[in-house]
Amino acid sequence: MDLPVTIGVDGSEASLAAADWAAREALLRGRPLRVLHALPLMPHLLPSGSRPARPAGDLLxxxxxxxxxxxxxLPVRTDEVHDAVTSALVAAGEDAELLVLGARGSGGFADLRVGSTALHVAAWAGSPTVLLPANGPGTHPREQVVVGLDARRPAEAALLFAFQAARRYGLPLRVVHAGAGPAGAGEGHSGESVLLARVLEPWQAAHPEVAVIADTEDAAPGPVLVEASAKARLLVLGRRPADRAGHLGPVAHAVLHHADCPVTVVPEA
Structure with a gap:
């Protein structure tokens, strides 16, 4: 069965832009697109300002x-479900190759770059989840895919996703190992570089068509990855099972709130 790329829409400009991004991604992957809109279970109990502005059928x-x-x-399927938005999207991720959301929808505070729904879904979804920046990507050239990696505990699902994305886009993959500090390996910065090279060696052998940039940084990983996002077409982060209970960690939060490109959160098995 061809699992779809699934996009959640709520009628906001951000979600409609995310739908177009998801459509292009589905075409690249050779997958159908599922467009999902969640309706409140009892809309008459919502405050007037929170009620849907138009029928779901019109939006879809x-x-x-x-x-x-x-x-x-592109084959497109539209679905409306009566459920809490977060529950509907997390459930949809169980039957999706990729789940796509605008980082911030129509609700909440206008100055937030990432809404609570997007954060919840990224923390709980069983599929890789892409959050599109609310303001769209910046004007820098998008010349690489970036993946954040802890070389001591490499997130294999995230690495695989990043290598496949780089191959699909025809771009080099920049692997960023940051935050260990020069004392981490006992051999300074060069020791960290050796460690990263060892981790990447079998991956490069398995994906010889992908050019790899191994980048070891002594600085905190959040700011390093946010800076790297300025030239990235996609930034990839792993999410460990220990983080599943609604906690993404400070690095993921920093990246999701400040990245200048789409960010994919990939759950580890």
């Missing part, structure tokens, strides 16, 4: 029409 019809015009060759 509009999204399908726009995608059909822009990507006529």
């Amino acid at each position: 019809h509009e999204v399908r029409h726009v995608l059909a015009v822009r990507h006529p060759q």
